[in-house]
Amino acid sequence: DVKVTQSSRYLVKRTGEKVFLECVQDMDHENMFWYRQDPGLGLRLIYFSYDVKMKEKGDIPEGYSVSREKKERFSLILESASTNQTSMYLCAREVGANYGYTFGSGTRLTVV
Amino acid sequence: DQQVKQNSPSLSVQEGRISILNCDYTNSMFDYFLWYKKYPAEGPTxxxxxSSIKDKNEDGRFTVFLNKSAKHLSLHIVPSQPGDSAVYFCAATDQTGANNLFFGTGTRLTVIP
Incomplete structure (x- = not known):
């Protein structure tokens, strides 16, 4: 069973802090994704990566960056957290054409 | 521009009855469609x-119907159970490269015991 592990389930950070959200997959798959989920807006793609050190902007990359130094780890960075970044953040890896993605359990981030 | 739309943000159904969740898409290149279920504080599963070569796929209590001419798909749950209460996301892909899965905004299903 494919596992995608997000290190924190809940985080509370202050405005202006630099925030790191970590995601680790247990298989050697290339494509990994970061989404945020907000009520009424569904899942919106922030960044994705198709290999080590490779990254591509998604639909809402502003205020975020990513790091992928190893294939199994994909980190989302909030350079200077703001209250409008309070959200549920979901990491995913691509399983294959028939099953789409496997998601982590999510990190509920609150910026105060 | 939202390429996959779920126009009903919520749906309530009595236990034992049928739940029908709808999804529309605009991109005619989409050829594979998925439904995900999400409980609070968990990732979607x-x-x-x-596939676009079919118009129906069934798995136990869950059936998905695809109407390509109308660019519409629906998820039927029969019979609905309280454990089905969750947010359901429709997703579509053209299976080319990364960043190829487009999600709808979700429908919150509540099954009333």
């Missing part, structure tokens, strides 16, 4: 999918 894959539920069922359908």
């Amino acid at each position: 894959f539920l069922i999918s359908i």
